[in-house]
Amino acid sequence: MLQPLLQQANFLALTLANPLFMAAEQGVIADHTQVEIWDSGVLVFTPLTAEPTSDIVLSSGIHGNETAPIELCNQLIRAILQQHLLLRQRVMFIFGNPMAMINGTRFVTENLNRLFNGEHANPNVLTNGERARAAKLESYMQQFFTATGRKRFHYDLHTAIRGSRHERFAVCPYRPGKPHLKQQIAFLSAAGIEAFLMHHEPTTTFSYASSANYQAEAFTVELGKVMPFGQNDLTRLAALRAMLMALLAETATPTPDFAADKQVLYRVCRSITKNFADFAFTFDKDLPNFTQFAQGEVLAHENGQAIVAEQEGEAIVFPNAQIPIGQRAALCVVADPGIPLA
Incomplete structure (x- = not known):
């Protein structure tokens, strides 16, 4: 070769x-x-x-x-x-x-x-x-x-x-x-x-x-x-x-x-995990990464329960509902310019 x-x-x-x-x-x-x-x-x-x-x-x-x-x-x-x-x-x-x-x-x-x-x-x-x-x-x-x-x-x-x-x-x-x-x-x-x-x-x-x-x-x-x-x-x-x-x-x-x-820094505050087969997001499938949500706004549903934004301005990244149960369905991030750097 x-x-x-x-x-x-x-x-x-x-x-x-x-x-x-x-x-x-x-x-x-x-x-x-x-x-x-x-x-x-x-x-x-x-x-x-x-x-x-x-x-x-x-x-x-x-x-x-x-x-x-x-x-x-x-x-x-x-x-x-x-x-x-x-x-x-x-x-x-x-x-x-x-x-x-x-x-x-x-x-x-x-x-x-x-x-x-x-x-x-x-x-x-x-x-x-x-x-x-x-x-x-x-x-x-x-x-x-x-x-x-x-x-x-x-x-x-x-x-x-x-x-x-x-x-x-x-x-x-x-x-x-x-x-x-x-x-x-x-x-x-x-x-x-x-x-x-x-x-x-x-x-x-x-x-x-x-x-x-x-x-x-x-x-x-x-x-x-x-x-x-x-x-x-x-x-x-x-x-x-x-x-x-x-x-x-x-x-x-x-x-x-x-x-x-000039640096735009985000802190990952949590992962959303798919725990049930009926997991579904509430937003459009073409919603861009880093779209922000108001605190309390519903992001997804599964097993009859709502998953909501826990913080004001919480943004979602890598949302994907078409994954196996137990895997990460999305990352939730918040802007944080105070993240320490060395």
Whole structure:
């Protein structure tokens, strides 16, 4: 697979043609960059002419129909392979769920982004393709984050099912006693990220697993709305592309100025869980993320009970009633400019 990759510089096409397995191979690009295929959708680059100070993971396609981040990452991979982007940092690209990418669906059997941090090994659930893939991706993350003394970053890139009052936003994993860094908030703001959600509890998402287990600066980054392959306007992600290229090509992490008055910060105040089969939201299915509600306003019904907004201005994010019983149906957030940052 390495020779076609070097010739065609299209890792996305190679992944879609070989969605279940690629044999491990490695080679060198013009004596300055090592390239390693670890598996289908897993590609690692290491600079040979500079000692990297950071290990960076750029994942996309954890949900197969979220195509804009996949296309963006494929552009970055092509730039590296064609020597338009010369690396100074080590980077692993992950296309998370190739079979779902082929199907054009969020997942095949089960939501991959609910299976990390060991959830894939839950003995009470039958295994499936997504659970096997989550186990592999966790092992690759462990293998990648082995060096000591380097900074670790993980940007898990997504697009949302519905529109949003903030087109691009980031979910910051729960880090008790360890505030998120102003430098990272400023970096993502310069990349076009408009708002930040500070999570309130451990989860089984990919970004939480890398943050909790490897102390990576990790974020789930939402980049607009779901669109099919070929229908994304990647010019809307130009700022993100520029900042990622700078992160990969520079000897030090880019450090834009932090402007507290320009940061839009939200605190996740609770999760709404679907507990009964009749769970249903009261609002339109196209209601944008971050729509605010008045205190006491009814958000959903289930089992004859109303679920209401508990605070004035409580906003809802990621509402999805079409999930299994016991899973999160939505996050509720409130604006909180006083969230501490380090």
